[in-house]
Amino acid sequence: MDVNEVERLIKISKEHPLMPETYIPWHLEPANDDVFLPEILTSLQGLPIYDTLSTNQKLELGRHELVQVIASYGWGECLFCLFMTRHILTLPLDDVEHRFLLRELIEEFRHQEMFGQAIRKLGGKPIQQSGLHKFFGLFSNKYLAADYLFMGSISIELVTDVYGNYARRSPNIYPVLKKMFDLHNIEEARHIIFTKSLLKTYTDKAGYIKRTLYSYVILFNILFVRTMYVKKEIYERIGLENPEKVFKLASKNFKQKFSEKCLADTMKFVNEWKGFNLLTRWAWRWLLGVEV
């Protein structure tokens, strides 16, 4: 791990904290043509059914799906905070990794509060995680070793980074959400630099089997997060007929979009330490629909 680099990250975190309370213009209400999620990230855009939706249904689809996305972030970050809290107990208080993780914990707690406030501001009703998500989330958090959990966290951070960039660069995104994504991307960029640097110590000495396992951890984390966003109940809420059928079409559509638009950075990272091999390539193709 590059200690000087991590010291620099700690310094920025302390000297330039971004407070959601003041950084985000919470008092602003959405303007008439503001959207909550760029169309391209919604599950139905690209399907013929999307063109049959009214302007209001499109807006509502974006609002509900955005709420689902940030509620999932909040839940995932809370889980990761549980792990980090346990992990720093094993490190001396003056250790650079311990000190950075304290900064990351502080920031992640602020993010969770910020996501919750944004959900309230949007009048959102997040749909609970499925039993399977809860089980795998809690099980892996409790029993996997630290290197695997950091692998999982970086895969999710890399995906949320791409998502955030789409959202904050969208010209008519609701300003509260734009600033929320700005803040999140700035702070997550530091977490990504730290985690990559930390993981390099592990990947440098990892053999074929370990690289295969790391690759699967990343793959399953992405699958985990991708399947949290698309929900049948949202199609019911916006008044679509046959929500079950729409859900099936949307899941397929979203899988394809997600692999095309959100996974380039993650795949580059996996490739850097040769995580694609005979044992992993087929699963990436089959489960995530990527070309590798």
Ligand SMILES: [Fe+2]
């Ligand atoms: Fe975060």
Ligand SMILES: [Fe+2]
């Ligand atoms: Fe993070």
